[in-house]
Amino acid sequence: MIAKKIRATAIVKSDYDRNATNYDKVRFGTLGGQYVNKREQEFVASIIKGSRVLELGTATGRFATSLTQRGAKYTGIDLSQNMLRTTSEHTNHSISLVQMDASHLGFRNYFDHVLCIRTFHFLQKPTEALQGMFGSLKPGGECLVTFETDNPLRRLLLFFGIGASEQYYYRTSEVEELFVKAGFRIVRRGPVMRVPVTFYRRCPSSLLWILRRLEKIWPWPMHDYVLGEK
Numbered sequence: 652m653i654a655k656k657i658r659a660t661a662i663v664k665s666d667y668d669r670n671a672t673n674y675d676k677v678r679f680g681t682l683g684g685q686y687v688n689k690r691e692q693e694f695v696a697s698i699i700k701g702s703r704v705l706e707l708g709t710a711t712g713r714f715a716t717s718l719t720q721r722g723a724k725y726t727g728i729d730l731s732q733n734m735l736r737t738t739s740e741h742t743n744h745s746i747s748l749v750q751m752d753a754s755h756l757g758f759r760n761y762f763d764h765v766l767c768i769r770t771f772h773f774l775q776k777p778t779e780a781l782q783g784m785f786g787s788l789k790p791g792g793e794c795l796v797t798f799e800t801d802n803p804l805r806r807l808l809l810f811f812g813i814g815a816s817e818q819y820y821y822r823t824s825e826v827e828e829l830f831v832k833a834g835f836r837i838v839r840r841g842p843v844m845r846v847p848v849t850f851y852r853r854c855p856s857s858l859l860w861i862l863r864r865l866e867k868i869w870p871w872p873m874h875d876y877v878l879g880e881k
């Protein structure tokens with residue numbers, strides 16, 4: 652695991668509050684960013700079907716929108732009030748939004764799915780967070796967590812300051828261990844996206860096809876997932 656200048660929760664909150672207005676433009680403003688969103692939406696849709704869903708870290712609501720369009724009863728939490736407000740503005744369906752720290756969840760035996768996309772690596776107390784996710788689920792419910800990975804290429808990129816962010820980078824085996832410690836049975840694990848997201852976001856549109864081809868053969872997956880069952 653790599654811990655890169657981990658921010659206090661209050662700093663994470665104020666950073667996301669400040670960045671809520673330009674969040675979508677920075678992440679999904681280029682063709683490469685839109686491609687990543689499309690792939691991640693397809694990935695989530697392949698696992699989360701309808702039913703009661705809890706998302707940790709809503710940001711501006713890309714999954715709140717797509718999940719409710721497919722019939723989910725959606726509850727989202729985020730530290731950032733500005734992110735929650737934007738999620739509410741982006742969603743036409745009725746949803747529940749709560750300002751809450753993902754490491755201190757207060758739900759019990761209610762949800763069919765818990766979803767934590769690109770947020771787990773910011774959490775200061777991952778064990779407590781996973782225990783809270785476990786407690787939030789009904790028996791048989793599933794928990795999907797994605798995270799940015801620790802691998803030799805990541806270490807090289809971080810050494811040169813490329814794509815650096817203040818967060819943890821995990822090996823998949825480390826996240827699996829945390830799942831098991833929280834009580835989950837591992838259903839499966841694997842890559843979500845292999846090529847670094849920062850390459851997609853910065854790639855000129857005319858060269859995007861190269862990254863899309865590389866995606867199939869890239870040896871160091873940069874964004875992985877673990878799916879666990881209660």
Ligand SMILES: C[S@@+](CC[C@H](N)C(=O)[O-])C[C@H]1O[C@@H](n2cnc3c(N)ncnc32)[C@H](O)[C@@H]1O
Pocket residue numbers: 660663664667707708709710711713714728729730731734751752753754767768769770773774775
């Ligand atoms: C990189 S965004 C990802 C959001 C979304 N899941 C997505 O993939 O578009 C991370 C979000 O998690 C929120 N967040 C970070 N730490 C959190 C915590 N401890 N509890 C709740 N939300 C948190 C941030 O405010 C931000 O909105």
